[in-house]
Amino acid sequence: MLPTILDLEAVRAAYASGLTPLQMIDEIIARREASEDPAIFITQSSPDQLRIAARELMERAPEPNSLPLWGVPFAVKDNIDVAGLPTTAGCPAFAYEPVADATVVARLKAAGALVIGKTNLDQFATGLNGTRSPYGAPRSVFNRDYVSGGSSSGSAVAVGAGLASFALGTDTAGSGRVPAAFNNLVGIKPTPGLVPNVGVVPACRSVDVVTIFAATVGDGVAIRKVMEGYDAADPYSRKAIATTLPHQGLRIGVLDVSEREFFGNNEVEALYDTAIERALSLGATIVPFDYAPFRQAAELLYNGPWVAERLAAVTDFLATNAQDFDPTVRQIIEGAKAYDAVAAFEGQYKLGHLRQRADAEWAKVDILMLPTSPTTYTVDAMVADPIVKNSHFGRYTNFANLFGYAAIAVPGGFGATGLPNGVTLFGPAFSDDALAPFADALHRACASGMGKDRGAVLPEASMVTEPDDGFVPIVVVGAHLTGMPLNHELTGSGGRLIKSCRTAADYRLYVLPNTTPPKPGLIREPGYCGPGLEVEVWKVSPQAFGRFVQNIPAPLGIGKVTLDDGSQVSGFLCEPYALGNAREITALGGWRAYIASIRQAG
Structure with missing residues (x-):
C-alpha cells in the first residue's frame, strides 16, 4: 500500500516490490477523483493518456527503477508547456496547444517521469496567494479557509495532498517558495539560468525560474539535476560554475530586530525563532544582518520598472483581450504603462547600488535564513484586500532573483492554529x-513530516550529505558535547557538528565513579524502554578518529550506537562491568541535563 505522500523513495520501493506503472496510474486516478479540492488542476491528463504513457515507459525501459524517475508521477504548472495538454497560464482566452514539451518537461519525461496534469495558478503567474484564477482558488491542505500560496498554487497542493510525487512551479517573486511554506513542503528555487525556461510562458523573462515542489530536499535536488543544464534556446540560460560553502562553522544571516515584520502574526515569528535555534543546534553561527538593501530591492519587482516585463510578456494579448484578465492581475500589469525606458535604466541603477550594499552584508555571512512568508491569510481576507495582503507574502522573497541567488525553502513546523510555515x-x-x-538537516531537525502527513518520517535514502571528504562520523554523549569541557578536542581538530539527536530507547546512561572531569557510561540493554538519550553526531578526520580510539581509557571503547532514526554510528560505549557503583542518570535524558542538575544542587 502506498503512503499518503509519494516521495521518491516510497515510489521506488513500491516498484521494487512489484507495483507496475499502470497500477501507480490507477492509484493516481483514484486519488484525483477522491480529492476534496476541485481547483488543483486546470487540465488533467486523461486516464487513457496516463495509461498510454505508462505502457510506453514499460516498453522503453522494462526494468523497474532503471531510469532516474521511472514511473514517478508529477504535475506541471499551467504556464509550462506539455505536449498534448493546453497551456492556459490561468486565462482561458489565452489558451494554446503546444506542439512540444518545455525543455524541463522533456528532460523529466526522458528520465521516466509521468505527467498527471496541468495545475492551477495565479493568472500569468502574477501573485503569491493562489486566488487570482478563473479556475478557482486551491486551498491549504491543512485548512480550506486559508490560501494555498501562489502563484504555483495547484502544484504545491498536488504534492502536499499526495496526488503527485513532485510538481513544477515557476518563481519570479517567490512563487516556488511561499506555496511550499503553506503546505509543509520543500521548494527548490534554482539560481536563475541554471534550469532553462524554453517552453515557459514568461512573467518577467529576465528573472523567471522553474522550481520544484517536493517532499524532501533530497528529492528536490535529484529532480533539479535532471532538469538543469545549458540550453542555447534560452537567452538567459547560463553554464553553471558551482559555488562552495564552508563545511563547518556556517555563518547564517538572520533578521536584525529592526527589520522584523510579521504583520501581527506572532505564531510565524515564533516558528522563525525556533528555526534559528535549530540552526544553532546544527553547529551554525547566527549573525544578525541588515535586511534593508534586500527589502528595498524586493520593492522594485512590483513597485518599479520590472513590472513592465510583465506587460512585455502579454502586451499583444492585453491589447485585444483586456476584459479576459483577472481584475487584480490586469491592474498590476497595466500599471507598467507608467514606466518608460528612462525609468527602466534608473531602476537598473538603483538595483546596482542596492547590490553593492547587499554584498557588504554578505561579507558577514555565508548564507541567509529568512521567514518564507511573514504571515498567511484566509481566502476571504485575501480577496477583500488582494494587493496589500499579497505584498505581505513577498517581503522576504522578492529580492532573490533580482540578485541572482539560489534558494531552498524548507518546512519550519506548525503553530497553535495547525497552520505551517517555513524558512x-x-x-x-x-x-x-x-x-x-x-x-536537509534543518528540515529533518524540524520533524514536521511531509505535506499533509505531519507524522511522516523523512526517508534516510533522501538524506543530503556533504561531499565525501573522508571524515568519519562519531557519536558523543558526555564531555565532548557542544559547550562541554572536552568539546575542544573535536573542534580543535577540524571536527564539525552534523546533528543533535537521541539514541534509540534501549540505552541507559551512568556517571562513572572516580573520573575527572566526570565521564558518562553508555550501555545498550535490549528490551529496556527509556526516553532515548541526548547525543551529538560529529564528523572528524581519520587522524582525529584514530587518536580518539587510541586514547580512550578503560572501561570505555568505541562501538556502534543506534540512533532514534534507526541509523548506526560509531560512538563511545562502556563495558558493563564498570557500572557496579555507578549512578544511573537515564531518567534525566542526557549528560547536559545531568551537569545542569549538579550546578543547581551546588
Missing part, C-alpha cells in the same frame, strides 16, 4: 548543491 535559505549564485545539506 528559506539563500546562497550566492550557483550555490544550489552547497545549500542542500544544511537545508
Whole structure:
C-alpha cells in the first residue's frame, strides 16, 4: 500500500516490490477523483493518456527503477508547456496547444517521469496567494479557509495532498517558495539560468525560474539535476560554475530586530525563532544582518520598472483581450504603462547600488535564513484586500532573483492554529548543491513530516550529505558535547557538528565513579524502554578518529550506537562491568541535563 505522500523513495520501493506503472496510474486516478479540492488542476491528463504513457515507459525501459524517475508521477504548472495538454497560464482566452514539451518537461519525461496534469495558478503567474484564477482558488491542505500560496498554487497542493510525487512551479517573486511554506513542503528555487525556461510562458523573462515542489530536499535536488543544464534556446540560460560553502562553522544571516515584520502574526515569528535555534543546534553561527538593501530591492519587482516585463510578456494579448484578465492581475500589469525606458535604466541603477550594499552584508555571512512568508491569510481576507495582503507574502522573497541567488525553502513546523510555515535559505549564485545539506538537516531537525502527513518520517535514502571528504562520523554523549569541557578536542581538530539527536530507547546512561572531569557510561540493554538519550553526531578526520580510539581509557571503547532514526554510528560505549557503583542518570535524558542538575544542587 502506498503512503499518503509519494516521495521518491516510497515510489521506488513500491516498484521494487512489484507495483507496475499502470497500477501507480490507477492509484493516481483514484486519488484525483477522491480529492476534496476541485481547483488543483486546470487540465488533467486523461486516464487513457496516463495509461498510454505508462505502457510506453514499460516498453522503453522494462526494468523497474532503471531510469532516474521511472514511473514517478508529477504535475506541471499551467504556464509550462506539455505536449498534448493546453497551456492556459490561468486565462482561458489565452489558451494554446503546444506542439512540444518545455525543455524541463522533456528532460523529466526522458528520465521516466509521468505527467498527471496541468495545475492551477495565479493568472500569468502574477501573485503569491493562489486566488487570482478563473479556475478557482486551491486551498491549504491543512485548512480550506486559508490560501494555498501562489502563484504555483495547484502544484504545491498536488504534492502536499499526495496526488503527485513532485510538481513544477515557476518563481519570479517567490512563487516556488511561499506555496511550499503553506503546505509543509520543500521548494527548490534554482539560481536563475541554471534550469532553462524554453517552453515557459514568461512573467518577467529576465528573472523567471522553474522550481520544484517536493517532499524532501533530497528529492528536490535529484529532480533539479535532471532538469538543469545549458540550453542555447534560452537567452538567459547560463553554464553553471558551482559555488562552495564552508563545511563547518556556517555563518547564517538572520533578521536584525529592526527589520522584523510579521504583520501581527506572532505564531510565524515564533516558528522563525525556533528555526534559528535549530540552526544553532546544527553547529551554525547566527549573525544578525541588515535586511534593508534586500527589502528595498524586493520593492522594485512590483513597485518599479520590472513590472513592465510583465506587460512585455502579454502586451499583444492585453491589447485585444483586456476584459479576459483577472481584475487584480490586469491592474498590476497595466500599471507598467507608467514606466518608460528612462525609468527602466534608473531602476537598473538603483538595483546596482542596492547590490553593492547587499554584498557588504554578505561579507558577514555565508548564507541567509529568512521567514518564507511573514504571515498567511484566509481566502476571504485575501480577496477583500488582494494587493496589500499579497505584498505581505513577498517581503522576504522578492529580492532573490533580482540578485541572482539560489534558494531552498524548507518546512519550519506548525503553530497553535495547525497552520505551517517555513524558512528559506539563500546562497550566492550557483550555490544550489552547497545549500542542500544544511537545508536537509534543518528540515529533518524540524520533524514536521511531509505535506499533509505531519507524522511522516523523512526517508534516510533522501538524506543530503556533504561531499565525501573522508571524515568519519562519531557519536558523543558526555564531555565532548557542544559547550562541554572536552568539546575542544573535536573542534580543535577540524571536527564539525552534523546533528543533535537521541539514541534509540534501549540505552541507559551512568556517571562513572572516580573520573575527572566526570565521564558518562553508555550501555545498550535490549528490551529496556527509556526516553532515548541526548547525543551529538560529529564528523572528524581519520587522524582525529584514530587518536580518539587510541586514547580512550578503560572501561570505555568505541562501538556502534543506534540512533532514534534507526541509523548506526560509531560512538563511545562502556563495558558493563564498570557500572557496579555507578549512578544511573537515564531518567534525566542526557549528560547536559545531568551537569545542569549538579550546578543547581551546588
